[in-house]
Amino acid sequence: MVAGWFAGEGDGFRLLGTRCSACGSVFFPREDVRCRNPGCAGGELPEVALSRRGRVWSYTDSRYRPPSPYVTDPDLPWEPYALIAVELESERIVVLGQAAAGVTVADLTVGMEVELVLGVLHEDAETIWTTWHWRPTGVTQ
Template identity: 75%
Template sequence: MVTRWFDGEGEDFRLLGTRCARCAAVFFPREDGFCRNPGCAGGDLVETALSRRGRVWSYTDGRYRPPAPYLSDPELPWEPYTLIAVELAAERMVVLGQAAPGVTVADLEVGMEMEVVPGVLGTDPENPSTTWTTWNWRPVGVTA
C-alpha cells in the first residue's frame, strides 16, 4: 500500500490524514494501524482531507545543509530555507512544513493566516524527469 500524505492540485490541494471512526481523533502524519488516542480502543481509521488553512504557530530559518536523507547537491551553494509550524484551522493540530519559495522569516508573524500549496522537494539525479513533490506553506493572498 502506498501512503499518501497529500493529494489534489490548485484549490483542491490538501494534506491527507486519518480520522478514527470511533473517537473522531485526527492524525497527521496519517495513521493506518491503530488509533493513537490513548483513551480509545478504536482501529477503524478513515483517510480525511485536512484544512487548507491555518495560522502560524512558530517559524524559523534553516541555515545549515541537513544530512541525508534530505536531498541537496553538495556542488551547489547552500540556500537557507524557512520552516513554518502552522496550526490547522479545523483540526487544531500543528503541522510543520517548508515555506513556499520566496517566503522568508521576514515575511512571517505568529498568528498570520497561511495556506498549504504543492511544492517541489527535488528531482531524481538519475532520472531528471522524476520530480519528488511535497507541501509548502504560503501566506494567504500571496501568489507564487
C-alpha cells in the same frame, strides 16, 4: 512525494490524514494501524483531507543542509529556507512544513493565516520530488 500524505493540484491540493471513528482524533502523518490516542479503545481510521488553511504557530530558519533522506544537490551551495509550524484551521493539529519559495522569516508572524500550496522539494533530469509548502494568504507565487 510520500505516497498517501498529500494529493491533488491547485485548489484541490490537500494533505491527507486519518481520523479515528471512535474518538475523532486526527492524525498527520496518517495512522493506518491503531488510534494513537491513549484514552481511546480504537476504531476505524478512514482517510480525511485536511484543512488547506491554518495559522502560524511558530517558525524558524533552516540554515544547514539536512541529512538524508532530504534530497539536495551536494554540488550546489546550500540555500536557507523558512520552516513553519501551522495549526490547521479545522483539525487544530500542528503540521510542520517549508515556506513557499520567496517567503522568509521576515515575512512571517505568529498567528498569521497561511495556506497550503504544492511545492518542489528537489528536481533533477529524471525526477521532480513534490511536497507541501505554506504561503501567507493573499500572496501569489
